[in-house]
Amino acid sequence: MKRSFYDRPVLDVARDLVGCVVSHEGCSGVIVETEAYHDSEPASHAFVGLTPRTKTLFGPPGYAYVYRSYGIHALLNAVSEPEGVGAAVLIRALEPVEGIALMQARRRVERVQGLCSGPGKLTQALGIGLEHNGTDLLRGPIVIEDRAGAWRDVDVSVDRRIGITKAADLPWRFCAAGSRFLSRRVVS
DNA sequence: CATGGGATTGACT
């Protein structure tokens, strides 16, 4: 994946990340669900402007924005659009590929379908934490690879974002059509 | 300095 991939409108990046592969220290999975967030809409953390918390979001594209959600979970985002714009793609679900035994151990879950079917689940499965905030997605330790094989022409379904109260009507959620590894079914 | 609200999950009814 090149830096220029992320240096584009966040909706394009979110859609195009479906089918790509995230990996971290031997564990990996195909992205089957994403959501876009942008500083122009109130559901985005960047909506409040540049603060210590949102520094990464407003930084250059192709970096990881990792933050704590509900005091418990770490959520992984890919910063998009040029430096100075607060935009990122939330990675919400993966289809596990490599390191499944380690993911099962970390999650204490056997069923592969439930290993990475949520934004907090996949970070736990891959061993991603707040210490990865601001790391380069091109250099690692977290890296994202281009679509390969049958994923090259994956069908992408569009839906409303999950779990937010503001700007909840925007169709900014992108899913691999028919995937059994989503955090929730697509509402048609 | 005190307060309150989450881009969630898992356990329980």
Place this chain on the structure above:
DNA sequence: GTCAATCCCATGC
């Protein structure tokens, strides 16, 4: 279906 856990940080006094 309901609900608590738990902590970072933005906001307001």
